[in-house]
Amino acid sequence: MNAKERLEQVIDNIEKVIIGKRNIAELSIVAMLSHGHVLLEDVPGVGKTMLVRALAKSVGADFKRIQFTPDLLPSDVVGVSIYNPKDMEFHFRPGPIMGNIILADEINRTSPKTQSSLLEAMEEASVTIDGVTMQIPKPFFVMATQNPIEYEGTYPLPEAQLDRFLLKIKMGYPTPKEEMEVLNRARSAAPIEELTSVISLNDLLELQEQVKTIKVDETIRSYIVDLSRQTRQDSYVYLGVSPRGSIALMKASQAYALLKGRDYVTPDDVQYLAKFVFGHRIMLRSEARYDGITAEEITERILAKTRVPVQRLVGQ
């Protein structure tokens, strides 16, 4: 069974519980395959948790959920050493971060201190407590949700931390037809309980390795660089996409190509993912907000005007 078929099995599995969100499932897998994390921005109740749980179950991964509240402390995330009077030693009690797939719910509800403890763990794939560094088991995949920033009582994530999420996805409401289907299925038992894993964690690690072998031609690389550079030159943008953003776009495209059963990246992959990779990395000037222009629209505009490479570069 090749990579594409295996990954499609996972997606099919997720689709059993999440209706009409195949693209979201795909993007989640893309992020997972390229060692990235996902920021889900949406209102409560559209199935964010269900998506992550389904994904975890499908790959047989350890699933943990952290509900971020304003009083959550860093130690509640990474764990804490507790003094055991019996043997007179401190014992480390791992926090919920020490799992494979983490749902960090409403991440912008908590204080920046706690946010950063999670984000550090995401970047390093390890936590350090009392001077001891501990590796987080692999694979490690965080799916964070945040309420739209206009909501009351939120601590917006700083730019540097947003940059650590590979993709930002909006789930959106289902269509009426899909919502009917959701109701239909919810009448009987919760379908999530019936899910079984379709690939093993080892398979997942193997697929992660496979992503690295996907070819990114020079033309594509220069296309990615072009796109990133364009975001930095746009008059509405005050902070464009960083080189880390370019790397993210390339890696995500590789994973997406694997998902589509190709061993090379095409400009279509790049264009499709650019919206999700760039969306949270472009900081707009206030003029843009006055004009009602969003980062997504700017990305669309840049995609429309940047020349797609259609032939080999000459002279290289």
Add this chain to the structure above:
Amino acid sequence: MTSIRKNKLFMAVLYVLVFFMLAEWLTPVIVLTETGHKALFLIFIAVGLLMAFLRVPWWFSGPIKILYILWFIVYVYTGNLLFTGEAISFLRNDFGMNFSALTTQNWAQTTDVFRTVLFFILLWMAIYLIHYWVSFRLSIFLFYLLTVVFIAVLDTFSPYSGETAIIRIMVIGLLLAGLLHLARWMEGHRILERTDKMAMFAVPLVLLVAVSTAIALYLPKAEPIWPDPVPFITSFSGQGGVGSGGNVGRIGYGVDDSRLGGSFIGDDTPVFRAEVPEGQYWKVESKDIYTTKGWELTENLGDSIVYGNNETVDTDFISAEEELETALLSMEQDFPFVLYPYGTKSFSMDESPNYQYNTADQRFETYQNGQEFEPETYEIFFNEPSYSLTALRETSEEDLAELSSEYDRFLQLPEELPQRVRDLAVEITNNSDTVYDKTRAIERYFSTSGFEYSQSDIPVPEADQDYVDQFLFETKRGYCDNFSTAMVVMLRSLDIPARWVKGFNEGELINSEGDTDIYQVTNNNAHSWVEAYMPGVGWMLFEPTIGFTGASSIDFDLELDAADPEQPDQLEQPIAEEPEDTGEEEAAVASGPSFWDRFSDFIAANRWKLIWAMVGGAILAAVLFKIRHRWMPKLLVSYYRMRGGGTERFEKAYLRLLKQLELYGISRKPGQTLKSYAAYIDSFFGTREMSELTEAYERTVYGGDGESVDWPELRESWENLINRTSG
């Protein structure tokens, strides 16, 4: 990725070319304003460009340039090499003067120094501007065009001759434009600048320019179709000469020669056709009075002799005592006189008119029944006179003094003739002993002293100017009238009798029948030359005009035994010289018109046909180009069928298809991927092939997997699509 602008070598080459281009601007300005110190101005430009090239900051380069300007002023106007106290006070005074002149708006009071400073500032601006064009815009075309226009205008309307400058500018400009285009192209395609890669483009460019320049230099150049605009315009505005000869004239035989000069445009209207064993100069008449502006004839000499048909005539030229040759002339223009070659014995005409020979101008007028008669065809029996070299080498100045008074009219010169003309004649003939040698020396003078043959842009002498003096010392360019008149005048100043002869040269060889050559003589062949009197020998023809081959036949009858053994050189010199000359003549006659002559004649004869053919061709080409998407597919299909398989072929074919589709009207937006474009194409045509081809193409280009592409199989889809685009 580094920018092409960072490549030092490349930019250095550009700046060197720019320097030469600016020098081409500077040169005419310096020449026309009679400014000195061109080298110092050039150094200023070079320093300015060097500092621009090295990106010297303005606070450093600015003072250096100002210092240079000040130094220039000090050096040029005071002669001081350094800023001495005297120099500084000069600068201060001058500044004060100009400042007060400017503040009081007394423009005339400004000094030369001020103008020099302005000129320097202009150069400064030019340097900055061109630096900006080259370094930032990577474009030179506008400047290039302006340079060409500038030089062309100067060449046309000023004494500055841009003949070689324009070639240099074209070469420099093409190189600059080519290199900058390359730079822009590399920037646009974000190709890494690497010297070896650049050489790949730059070397062919240089070769192309070199080869095209060489070809352009080698190829024959058509004479301008339009007359030189300056005399043309002045003639219309009535500022040209007073006389009829003063304006742009049409070439041809005319009667009034009292005012020579002015430009000519060619006229290939046939005059007559001659069947002769060898090309001849056809004499009409001669003139004897030089008026400083042109030629007139002594009136009322009265002597005329009437000859009958076939009667032996007596001209100043005795034919050689050999068998007579026959010339058959068929006139295409009507003249009341006959044209005759040197050594004419008799004329024969069916109408048997009378031939009235005027000794004053040696013209044979034809009369029949007391009326002027214009002959149509006639035969001339003649034999070219031959001259004994022995006799010619005995022509001495003493003999000249003993000539009878009837030769006085051939020694006439106006009193106003500038002395320098006489001095020049003496100077040219200083080393010649005999009269013949002196005459030959003057005849040869023009071709060895930088004179130029030209029919255009020849001035008419002003009221206080002498025609010959102007030609000899000022213009040094002209046509037969200039050369022959100058020679006659110089000979006369040496007391050698000479006269100015009009007629036609041999014309153009158009056919040969056995021993007989057929020449077509047109108005373009109207000519003037010189006859000089060699004492003891007689009248002889001389041809001073550069590029013409008329020459008297010399009989090398020297007795070798009689030669002075101590001076063998003297003996061999003329012998070695003469055969060379005649050899040239023979070569010129034997080879007839060269390929290029015939080529340019063909062009001239069919000019309008060719122009219409070219216009038609251009329109046809434009139409074909416009509708190329209709016929290109057919060509492409058979081309790619012929060329067989291969990944590379497939890639090219695919890109061709993209272009074809664009021509068809379905263009791909810049941000559109091939896949979505292919989907659109397929939905448009109702096909599946474009997606199929695109997938294979993407695999090749983005996947680097060309091996899996089966072009021969895909070709069918490709052909199907490309054929659709021709609809």
